[in-house]
Amino acid sequence: MIRDITIGQYYPAESPIHRLDPRVKIVCTLLFLVSLFIQNSLPGYVIATIFLGCVISMSRVPVKYIVKGLKPIVILLMFTVVMNLFLTRGGDTLVHFWIFTITEEGLRTSVFMAVRLIYLVMGSSIMTFTTSPNGLTDGLEKLLRPLNKINVPVHEVAMMMSIALRFIPILLEETDKIMKAQIARGADFESGNIIQRAKAMTPILVPLFVSAFRRANDLAMAMEARCYNGGEGRTKMKPLRYKAQDRWAYVITVIYMIVIFAVGRFVPFKLWIF
Amino acid sequence: MSIALEHVNYVYSPGTAYEKHALKDVSLEIAQGQFVGIIGHTGSGKSTLIQHLNGLMKATSGKVLYDGQNIYDEGYDMKRLRSQVGLVFQYPEYQLFEEDVLRDVCFGPKNQGLSAEECEKCAREALDLVGFPEKYYRQSPFELSGGQKRRVAIAGILAMHPKVLVLDEPTAGLDPKGRDEILDQIEHLHRETGMTVILVSHSMEDIANYVERIIVMNRGEKMLDGVPKEVFSHYKELEKVGLAAPQVTYVMHDLKERGFQVSTDATTIGEAADEIMRSFHD
Numbered sequence: 001m002i003r004d005i006t007i008g009q010y011y012p013a014e015s016p017i018h019r020l021d022p023r024v025k026i027v028c029t030l031l032f033l034v035s036l037f038i039q040n041s042l043p044g045y046v047i048a049t050i051f052l053g054c055v056i057s058m059s060r061v062p063v064k065y066i067v068k069g070l071k072p073i074v075i076l077l078m079f080t081v082v083m084n085l086f087l088t089r090g091g092d093t094l095v096h097f098w099i100f101t102i103t104e105e106g107l108r109t110s111v112f113m114a115v116r117l118i119y120l121v122m123g124s125s126i127m128t129f130t131t132s133p134n135g136l137t138d139g140l141e142k143l144l145r146p147l148n149k150i151n152v153p154v155h156e157v158a159m160m161m162s163i164a165l166r167f168i169p170i171l172l173e174e175t176d177k178i179m180k181a182q183i184a185r186g187a188d189f190e191s192g193n194i195i196q197r198a199k200a201m202t203p204i205l206v207p208l209f210v211s212a213f214r215r216a217n218d219l220a221m222a223m224e225a226r227c228y229n230g231g232e233g234r235t236k237m238k239p240l241r242y243k244a245q246d247r248w249a250y251v252i253t254v255i256y257m258i259v260i261f262a263v264g265r266f267v268p269f270k271l272w273i274f
Numbered sequence: 275m276s277i278a279l280e281h282v283n284y285v286y287s288p289g290t291a292y293e294k295h296a297l298k299d300v301s302l303e304i305a306q307g308q309f310v311g312i313i314g315h316t317g318s319g320k321s322t323l324i325q326h327l328n329g330l331m332k333a334t335s336g337k338v339l340y341d342g343q344n345i346y347d348e349g350y351d352m353k354r355l356r357s358q359v360g361l362v363f364q365y366p367e368y369q370l371f372e373e374d375v376l377r378d379v380c381f382g383p384k385n386q387g388l389s390a391e392e393c394e395k396c397a398r399e400a401l402d403l404v405g406f407p408e409k410y411y412r413q414s415p416f417e418l419s420g421g422q423k424r425r426v427a428i429a430g431i432l433a434m435h436p437k438v439l440v441l442d443e444p445t446a447g448l449d450p451k452g453r454d455e456i457l458d459q460i461e462h463l464h465r466e467t468g469m470t471v472i473l474v475s476h477s478m479e480d481i482a483n484y485v486e487r488i489i490v491m492n493r494g495e496k497m498l499d500g501v502p503k504e505v506f507s508h509y510k511e512l513e514k515v516g517l518a519a520p521q522v523t524y525v526m527h528d529l530k531e532r533g534f535q536v537s538t539d540a541t542t543i544g545e546a547a548d549e550i551m552r553s554f555h556d
Binding site: 178 | 330369381
């Protein structure tokens, strides 16, 4: 039930993508996200699809698992598609019905927007699926280190992020447990109108908050007991160092960016056939 | 009102890296009124097993029969099943949420559709059964001590008048005094009400004194099933899977090895003492 939520989770596996330096994955993911926005044509999307497909198959994360991660954005996705479909005007009119008009341009935009959103989530999921929360934090911390000079508490931010990520599965499991316990006491979360349903959430939310605070307290205590006092003077057991594979990953991503930019720029815009 | 499991299998997250076969072909029957202990190491599948008893988890394959009826049948009344098979989870105090103790215990009966007065009557009876002092009825459940919270949580299930009471590690995290109190209370309950009690634990010592039947789980399979004496006679095998027989079993075996004429059947300290005295008198 609630454990099906996979977005933002780590999927342990042995793969070239898992072995990459977290910094590479963060930067390349960002570049990939940018690449989705600097072009808007069929060839561009084809190239992005090939690139994403290669990365996914290399990562050895089951496609089923990645698709499951799309569940939380389904509503947003449908909303975007519908809005674009009916409100974008341009080109020939395909369907006209009462106050609804679907134009060629509207169909184009809504399909591209949907693909863009899906790739956005898939691209970033691949990063979190293949990078452990610790790796992610280390990478982010090192990447943002220059910001320390302008008094941004980089280490603290990175630490908060990693704790937040680490707590997603814990709290999900906790929710699952509390839900089951209340169902065992005859609670009903599935029937009734929206107000009754919201009220039925109290027996879950109160214990969940109590437990979140308790865990936060325990964690703070445990960190203090280990003399944690922020990033100052803290060294790493496994400092991040770029290897050959990381350089190759950068090179490949940069080539991909150049290609997609060139395609967006020089290939005739309208290759889309209706 | 017997509960029976027939060839039950359960697999967690099938088809992913997290796949885990938690129950392997488990079959067992528990008759009404029995006091059963389910014992096993962490991850042996005992918690998964008991969640099948009231339909919270659906077996990947196999049948669960309550009172002779398959609970996976179309249109089976799960709500009724859940009020008849009361399940007290591990650390049940984490599910408390109401403003005061009495109202929290009323949650179960209220969900059964009883009127406010009836709910309160059930709640008072249940709190009385677990020996919870009346002067704290109007206190916030969050301000109680660990042992008291647990009593309230157990009362929350008892207030629904279940015919079967399943408790998952009811003594986890309690001090020895709290542990003994809770276990004595459960035994008292069993004697008073005649309900079936299923007690899950990883400590033989805890349950040896109370139960009339022990089911040993190991890696998702039922390893042993029988009266305590019989199960403890396999103490060598129990050790291999990280469990142990009660200490008296070892004492009696050692005594016998050194030439004392004692039987090794004793499972409680009282029985052991009687047996040793007897051997001296003979």
